[in-house]
Structures are given as structure tokens and as C-alpha cells.
Amino acid sequence: MDVFGRQAQEEGLSRIETDGKRLFVHYCVTCHGETGEGDGQNASTLAPAPPDFRASLPVHQPAYWKQIIEAGSVAVGRxxxxxxxxxxLPSDDITALVAYLGVLSRPAGQKPVEPAAKAPASP
Amino acid sequence: MRTPQRASVRFHLAFAVLGVTFLAIFSWVFLKEYLAEWRTTQAQFDQLQRRVKDPHALSLAAPLGEIQQIWLPDLNRVDRCPTCHLGIDDPAFVSAPEPYTTHPGAWLRTHAPDRFGCTSCHGGQGEATDFRNAAHQPIPYWSDPMRSPQLIEANCGACHRERRPRQAVWLEKGREVIANAGCIACHDIPGFSLEELRAPRLESVGYKVRPEWLRTWLADPKAYLAQARMPNFRLEPPEIDSLSAFLLAQRETAPLDSAGIDWSKADRDRGRTVFGEARCVTCHRLEGRGGTMGPELTTVGSKVGRAWLFSFIKDPTHDQPGTLMLRYRFTDDQIRDLVAYLTEDLIDPGAPQASSEVRYVEPALIERGREAFVRHGCYGCHRFSGMVDLGKIGPSLLGIGDRAIEAADFRNAAVVPSRPNWLFLKLRAPDTLADQSRMPTFNFSEPDAAAAVVALLSIRRADLPVSRVTDQPRPVRYEPQGTFGALVARYRCLSCHQTRGWGGELSTVPLDRIGSQLQHAYLVSYLQLPSAVRVSLEERMPWFRMTREEARTLADYLAGVFVDDSLERPVPLDADAARRGARLYQTLGCRGCHSLGGTGGYVGPDLSDSGRRLKPGWIEAWLSDPGRWKPGTLQPNYGLKPEEARSLTAYLMTLSTDRSGSTP
Known part of the structure; x- marks a missing residue:
């Protein structure tokens, strides 16, 4: 049994998605909520309220998400x-955030393919 | 005559056998080299790059057919990985299969392969030119296997010695776990030598705790307090007896006199009000809510005695000179009520009852307790005046990342024998690895233990050249003197606030330039009665009940010394600019995060009183480039033009909750 590897693999996120998640938790969850459902601590004070990512993200392309992150929701007429x-944020951080939005936009249960899975689970 | 002939035949025979042998060896070497794994790999890459690249790019491509290597003399590394990983720094191969694919992320931009090689970050055998010998896959007992994605940050940590290395979340978390768990009490750990231990001193503990509580605590600290920092030492009942006897006999400094207090007049309800007003929950948890700087108080009444608690609140430094707890300016009556609330309302009904019988304690039992105290290394955390220079009880962790692993290390645990697994088990359940392990059980959660494993693996035996190491500057202890210093010490400002990198981290506002950020009059009133500016924060500044004189002294000093001249600049505050600023406030969506007059978000501070709270030079500088003043802030840089920043400043300076027009 590999006790170390077992618990470290839980989330199944790639490195860049993990990075994006860290940024999302720091900068975004306060309004968008942990899972992007638009139920963050600050969401109730906002009108219009933040969207539910599960429904809103798949409608658009990652380039559109990126535009909102970079230039604000006002840039797309919202x-x-x-x-x-x-x-x-440096452009690498924004790329990472977009990658993590990709994770949030997937329906639950459809876990991302872990590029790291090609590498050994753990020594 | 026949003898020389026979000798000649034998000689010819030997010569033939030798010749054939040499031919075989030579052919084998030749074939092995010709059929080497890396040649096949390179041949496949050649086909791939003919498909991926245009003829011009192809003509510029590196020649194939030889071993590629990176030699780093100062790190004593020779990495031949690029022999097979041929597309590693070429974006054209981003969707190519392993081993040709481009390196993910931006890592090679900051860690150029010709300067850092491959194995510095990834581990493994750099000299190898085939898959197995490079140790891509785990091999039992292998000393330096390639790092899995979960462990790779251990290699970041070999060079990056900062407590919070950027983009290495596991490493950062692991270092935090090591610091918080107080590992340095027992082990020398490179990089943690300046860590301060926060365990209480025990020279007078006999006055402090209830005997029945002490027994429960020694048996399992987490049974009393889930957040307890003290680990479980797996003590046997006889040891608990002797340790209790020894500790209860420690009565060096008697508590401050509370003989004149009329406890019959104590009012628990008033005490609860004092508790709430003083914002004790900023540091102490109560029924699942509150801070963690101090101990949880949910059942403190079952733990400490009344007289001791009275004395501790009156002057925490009397018993604990280095405590983080501040000295409130309470009256004796307020302390009495507060103590009554804490000791009578905050109790554990299931706690063992005090036995009233007085028992004779043998001196020999106390002596056995002292021996147990030393044997378990209790003095490592609980500095004890009678026990200095006893040294650390555990081994130094220098080189723990290179520790050789043997089958015997695992005793009966059925796990893959690897260094990370050994460390993980050592942290989670040390008693499963060795019968006589003195290491206590910390009950680390699995993620915490895994993070700590990453941080421990980064501590290598051989040290790197200085030019390879990055570290943060060591903060210099800041101990202000004089009247100001006495107030800072009394109210323990630096338990929560930082200045010049020194101090606690509870407050997100460093004090370095606070005198240029806040108006003097506001500081004076805030220090006397702190009102919440960030409504969503649970940790709020306590109500010290300091006098106006004290608040003035502090504010004067902060306004005179804790300043940044670049912020002390005039900003024109005309009505036109303020009107433009008000429009900008709407169009930029500031209300999403800030409240004004009760509406708006509560991510950032409430701005309703900005005109009386903030200095205009600071607002303008902050709005122009927030990240410069506070890295990682949630206030984004809107790229405001200077005129826009000035207009917003003018607008914010018109905001005030004071309707009377007078200043406090």
C-alpha cells in the first residue's frame, strides 16, 4: 500500500488547475462560491447576483472567460x-484561472484527465 | 619432442577461444550501443518532427544521433534527460506524446534547463539513458527516485527556503504544519531555528490547573481540546500519576492577591457582557467559533482555578512573561464578573469531579514525575527555569530528505517501503513504526501529514551553493521602548500586527505606514473603542478600555514615526472632482465589494466614514496601485488615470457618518 500517494491523489487536478484553484479560492470565492455556484459570502449583496458557473460557463468559450477575468464583466456588456x-495578476495566473474554470464547467463526476497519471503515482 | 608440439596445440586452442570470446564481447557491446533504447526513441522523434515541423524549422533543429547532456558542476549533476525528452523546450510539441512533449506551464522560463538541469527539480538518475535506470518509476529502496507530482515540491524547497515559497502550495502548507506543531522543540530543523514556541511556562502550574483536569489532559490533550497543540505522549497511568504530582507541586510564583474580592457579588451575566465587549473571541474559540491564537475557552471552567484566572486576566505577564495575551484595563469588579462567567458557565458537565480528600504525596512520586518530564522532553516546549541546556531530545532533521530507508523501519506496516511513506507513517502514527519511539502522536490529518512530508523531504543533507538558494530576510526583533513601548507591550499590539516584518499575522494591516493612512483623530477614537471597518471579519481588534491619554500617546507616535513621506501629499479636493468621483464609484462597480451607508458588498472595508478615517494622499496612492502596498490584495488595479484617482479620492473624502459636523 502506498499511504502517501493515496491521500495526495484525491482531487485529480493537474498542476495548472491546482494553481488556478488556489487563485480562485483567494480572489473569487468570496462572490462566486467554492464551487462557482454563485453562492459566495458576498453574493447576497450583489445585484445582479453572480451566475451559476455550471450553467453559465459552458455557454461560452474559454477566451470569453479570459476576457471577463482580464477586463471585468463590464467589458462584455454586463x-x-x-x-x-x-x-x-500576471498572465500565467490568468491562464491558470481559466484552466480551473474549465474544471468547474465540467458536469460533476466527469473528472479531468490527469496528465500526471502518466507519471508514477508515488515512489 | 612430443611435449612442445602438444603445448603448441594447446596454445593455438586457447588463442582461438580467446579470439572468439573477444569477438563476442565486442559484438555485444557494439550491438548494445547500436540498439540502445535512446536511439530508437530518437528515431521515432525524427519521424515526429518531420510531421510537426516545416522544412525550414527542420533544418534548424538540433542534430540527432548523439547523447544530449546538461552538466552542472556546482550541483554535481549530469542530466542526459534531453537525449529522449527532445521536444521539452519547443512549443511545437505541446500535444506530442511522452517523452517528446513540451514541458507544461511556464517553469522552463524561470528555470532554464541549461542552468538548472532536470533532476534538480524532478529527481531521478540523470546519467541514465534508458527509462528504467533513470528511475522514472518507483523502485523499492531506491535512494533518489523521480519525484511524483505530489512530491515534486520537495525539490522546489531544496533551493527555495522561504517560509512561503510562491506556487508551491504543498511545501508552504507543510512548512506551516511543521512550524505550528512545534517540531523544533525536539528537533533541530534547518530553516526553523527562529520559530518561537508558544507553550505555557509551568513553574507555577500548581496554582493554575485543577488536578482532575490535568490527568485528563496528560492522558490525551485532544480529548479536552480538539485544537490542542500538545501531542499525545501515550503515557501509562503510573506516569500520569507521577507527572501530575510533579506538576502540581510547581508553585514558584503565587497568583496576584484576590483575597479582597467578594465573590458573592459576582454576576455571570455581566461577565458574559464583558467577554463579548472585549472581543475575547478574536483569539479564543468558544463553542466552535473564534480565533485560535489563544486556547479555546468552551470548558475553561473545568480546567483552571478561580484565583489563578483572576490573577491572569489582571496581569497575564505575572505568570507568563512571554504571553501573547494583552492586559486589559478592566476594573477588579469586571474581572470578578468575567472570571465568574468563565469558571461557572464554561464548564464541561462530563468532566471528572474534584475529590475533596487531601492525599499525602510522596516526594519519591514527585521525583519520578520530574524524571518522566525530562524523559519525554517536556522541557522542549515548556521552558522550565530548572531545566536549561538539556538539549533537544530528538535527532536533528538535517538531511532527513536523504535518510536511507530499510525494511526494518516499517516493522509490520504493509506499505511500499519508500521514504515518503516512512515519513508519512512516522508523522501519523509513530508507535506503529517502532516499539520504543519517543515521538508523541500528533494526530495530524492526512493532508497535513502529506504536506509536512513534502516539506521534510526538502531538507537535504548536502547543502547547495549559496548562489542557488533563495530565502527571505530574517525579521529583526522590534521592541519599542519608552512610553510608547510600554503601551505596545501592555496591549500586545505585536501579537497581531506586523511592523518591519516583525510581529503576528492576525491583522492584515501592517503598521509600517499607518500614520500616513489614517487620520490622527480617527486613530485616537478607534484605539479607545475599535469599531469594525471590515464587517465580514471575525477577528476584530479587542476593546482594550485604554484611556484617552494612552490612545493619544499611541496615535501621536504612530502619526509621527509610522509614516511614509511619499503618501503625505496634498490632493485637491474640489466639489467638481468629488462629483466625477461619485460617478466613477458607480461605473467602476465599487459597491460590489464596499459598503456605503449600509448597502453594498462586504469584501472590502466599509467606506461610509472615509472622510474622517483616511488620509487623501493614501487613498490616491492606494487606488493607483493597490498591489504595490499590499501584495495579494483583493482590491484590483483598475488602471485609473491620475485624474480619476484624484476624483475618487475627492469623493471618498466627502463621506462621513458624522451628522453633527464636529470631530471627535
Whole structure:
């Protein structure tokens, strides 16, 4: 039995998705909620309320998500409540966030293919 | 005559056999080299790059047919990985299969292969030119296998010695676990030598705790307190007896006198009000809510005695000179009520009752207790005046990342014999690995233990050249003197706040330039009665009940010394600019995060009183580039033009909750 490897593999996220998740938790969950359902701590104070990512993300392409992250929701003709992060976060961070949105946009149970799965689980 | 002839035949025969043998060996070497795994790999890559690349790019491609290697003399590494990983730094191969695919992420931009090689980060055998010998896959007892994705951050940590290395979440978390668990009490650990231990001193513990509580605590600290930092030492009942006897005999400093207190007048309800107003929950948990800087208080009444608690609240430093707890300016009556609330309302009904019988304690039992105290290394955390220079009880962890693993290490545990598994089990359940392990059981959660394994594996035996190592500057202890210093010490400002990198981390606001951020009058009133500016925060500044004089002294010093001259600049605050600022406030969506007059978000501070709270130079500088002042802030940089930043500043300076027009 590999006790170390067993518990470390739980989430099945790739490195860049893990990075994106860390950023999402730091910058986004306060409004968008842990799972992107739009139920963050601050969501109730917002009008319009943040969308449920499970429904809203698949409608658009990652390039559209990226545009909102970089230039704010106002850049796509929505409310100004989601601020622009393009001058705050380096482009690698935004790429990582987009990658993690890709995870959130997948229906539950359809886990991402782990690129790391090609590598050994653990020594 | 026949003898020389026979000798000549034998000689010819030997010569023939030798010749054939040499031919076989030579052919074998030649074939082995010709059929080497890496040649096949390179041949396949050649076909691949003919498909992926255009003829021009192809003509510029590196020649194939030889071993590629990176030699790093200062790290004593020779990495031949690029012999097979041929597309590693070429974006054209991003969707190619292993081993040709492009390196993911931006890692090679910051860690150029010709400077860092491959095995510095990935581990494995750099000299090997075939899959198995490079140790891509786990091999039992192999000393330096390739790191799996879950462990690779251990190699980040070999060079990056900062407590919070960027983009290495596991490593960061693991270092935090090691620091919080107080591992340095028993082990020398490179990189953690400046860690402060927060366990209480025990020279006067005999006055402090109830005997029946002490027995429960020693048997299993987590049974009393889920968040207990003290691990379980797996003590046998006789040891609990002797340790209790020894500890209860420790009565060096008597508590402050509370003989004149009329406890019959104590009012628990008033005490609860004092508890709430003082915001004790900023540091202490109560029924699942509150901070973790101090111990949880949910059942504190079953733990400590009344007289001791009275003394501790009156002056925490009397018993615990280094405590993080501040000294409130309570009256004796307030302390009495507070103590009554804590000791009578906050009790565990299931706790063992005090036995009233007085028992004679043998000196020999106390002496056995002292021996047990030393044997278990209790003095490592609980500094004890009679026990200095006893040394650390556990081995140094220098080189723990290179520790050789043997089958015997695992005793009966049925696990893959690897270093990470051994460390993981050692952290989770040390008693399963060795009969006589003195290491206590910490009950680390699985993720915490795994993170700590990553951090421990980063501590290697051979040290790297200085040029390879990155570290953070060591903060210099800051102990202000004089009247200001006395107030900082009394109210323990630096338990929560930081200045010049020194101090606690509970507050997110460093004090370095606070005098240029906040108005003097606001500081004076805030220090006397702190009101919540960030409504969603549970950790709020306590109500110290400090005097106006004290608040003035602190504010004067902060306004005179804790300043940044670049922020002390005039901002024109005309009505036109304020109107433009008000429009910008709407169009930028500031209300998403900030509240004004009760509406708006509560991610950022409430801005209703900005005009009396903030200094205009600071608002303007902050809005222009928030990340410069507070890395990682949730306030994004909106790329405001200077004129826009000034307009918003002018608008915010018009906001005030004071309707009377007078300043406090």
C-alpha cells in the first residue's frame, strides 16, 4: 500500500488547475462560491447576483472567460461588479484561472484527465 | 619432442577461444550501443518532427544521433534527460506524446534547463539513458527516485527556503504544519531555528490547573481540546500519576492577591457582557467559533482555578512573561464578573469531579514525575527555569530528505517501503513504526501529514551553493521602548500586527505606514473603542478600555514615526472632482465589494466614514496601485488615470457618518 500517494491523489487536478484553484479560492470565492455556484459570502449583496458557473460557463468559450477575468464583466456588456484583474495578476495566473474554470464547467463526476497519471503515482 | 608440439596445440586452442570470446564481447557491446533504447526513441522523434515541423524549422533543429547532456558542476549533476525528452523546450510539441512533449506551464522560463538541469527539480538518475535506470518509476529502496507530482515540491524547497515559497502550495502548507506543531522543540530543523514556541511556562502550574483536569489532559490533550497543540505522549497511568504530582507541586510564583474580592457579588451575566465587549473571541474559540491564537475557552471552567484566572486576566505577564495575551484595563469588579462567567458557565458537565480528600504525596512520586518530564522532553516546549541546556531530545532533521530507508523501519506496516511513506507513517502514527519511539502522536490529518512530508523531504543533507538558494530576510526583533513601548507591550499590539516584518499575522494591516493612512483623530477614537471597518471579519481588534491619554500617546507616535513621506501629499479636493468621483464609484462597480451607508458588498472595508478615517494622499496612492502596498490584495488595479484617482479620492473624502459636523 502506498499511504502517501493515496491521500495526495484525491482531487485529480493537474498542476495548472491546482494553481488556478488556489487563485480562485483567494480572489473569487468570496462572490462566486467554492464551487462557482454563485453562492459566495458576498453574493447576497450583489445585484445582479453572480451566475451559476455550471450553467453559465459552458455557454461560452474559454477566451470569453479570459476576457471577463482580464477586463471585468463590464467589458462584455454586463454589470461592473466583477472587477478587471488584468493589471493585477500576471498572465500565467490568468491562464491558470481559466484552466480551473474549465474544471468547474465540467458536469460533476466527469473528472479531468490527469496528465500526471502518466507519471508514477508515488515512489 | 612430443611435449612442445602438444603445448603448441594447446596454445593455438586457447588463442582461438580467446579470439572468439573477444569477438563476442565486442559484438555485444557494439550491438548494445547500436540498439540502445535512446536511439530508437530518437528515431521515432525524427519521424515526429518531420510531421510537426516545416522544412525550414527542420533544418534548424538540433542534430540527432548523439547523447544530449546538461552538466552542472556546482550541483554535481549530469542530466542526459534531453537525449529522449527532445521536444521539452519547443512549443511545437505541446500535444506530442511522452517523452517528446513540451514541458507544461511556464517553469522552463524561470528555470532554464541549461542552468538548472532536470533532476534538480524532478529527481531521478540523470546519467541514465534508458527509462528504467533513470528511475522514472518507483523502485523499492531506491535512494533518489523521480519525484511524483505530489512530491515534486520537495525539490522546489531544496533551493527555495522561504517560509512561503510562491506556487508551491504543498511545501508552504507543510512548512506551516511543521512550524505550528512545534517540531523544533525536539528537533533541530534547518530553516526553523527562529520559530518561537508558544507553550505555557509551568513553574507555577500548581496554582493554575485543577488536578482532575490535568490527568485528563496528560492522558490525551485532544480529548479536552480538539485544537490542542500538545501531542499525545501515550503515557501509562503510573506516569500520569507521577507527572501530575510533579506538576502540581510547581508553585514558584503565587497568583496576584484576590483575597479582597467578594465573590458573592459576582454576576455571570455581566461577565458574559464583558467577554463579548472585549472581543475575547478574536483569539479564543468558544463553542466552535473564534480565533485560535489563544486556547479555546468552551470548558475553561473545568480546567483552571478561580484565583489563578483572576490573577491572569489582571496581569497575564505575572505568570507568563512571554504571553501573547494583552492586559486589559478592566476594573477588579469586571474581572470578578468575567472570571465568574468563565469558571461557572464554561464548564464541561462530563468532566471528572474534584475529590475533596487531601492525599499525602510522596516526594519519591514527585521525583519520578520530574524524571518522566525530562524523559519525554517536556522541557522542549515548556521552558522550565530548572531545566536549561538539556538539549533537544530528538535527532536533528538535517538531511532527513536523504535518510536511507530499510525494511526494518516499517516493522509490520504493509506499505511500499519508500521514504515518503516512512515519513508519512512516522508523522501519523509513530508507535506503529517502532516499539520504543519517543515521538508523541500528533494526530495530524492526512493532508497535513502529506504536506509536512513534502516539506521534510526538502531538507537535504548536502547543502547547495549559496548562489542557488533563495530565502527571505530574517525579521529583526522590534521592541519599542519608552512610553510608547510600554503601551505596545501592555496591549500586545505585536501579537497581531506586523511592523518591519516583525510581529503576528492576525491583522492584515501592517503598521509600517499607518500614520500616513489614517487620520490622527480617527486613530485616537478607534484605539479607545475599535469599531469594525471590515464587517465580514471575525477577528476584530479587542476593546482594550485604554484611556484617552494612552490612545493619544499611541496615535501621536504612530502619526509621527509610522509614516511614509511619499503618501503625505496634498490632493485637491474640489466639489467638481468629488462629483466625477461619485460617478466613477458607480461605473467602476465599487459597491460590489464596499459598503456605503449600509448597502453594498462586504469584501472590502466599509467606506461610509472615509472622510474622517483616511488620509487623501493614501487613498490616491492606494487606488493607483493597490498591489504595490499590499501584495495579494483583493482590491484590483483598475488602471485609473491620475485624474480619476484624484476624483475618487475627492469623493471618498466627502463621506462621513458624522451628522453633527464636529470631530471627535
Amino acid at each position: 454589470s461592473p461588479l466583477c472587477p478587471p484583474w488584468g493589471r493585477t
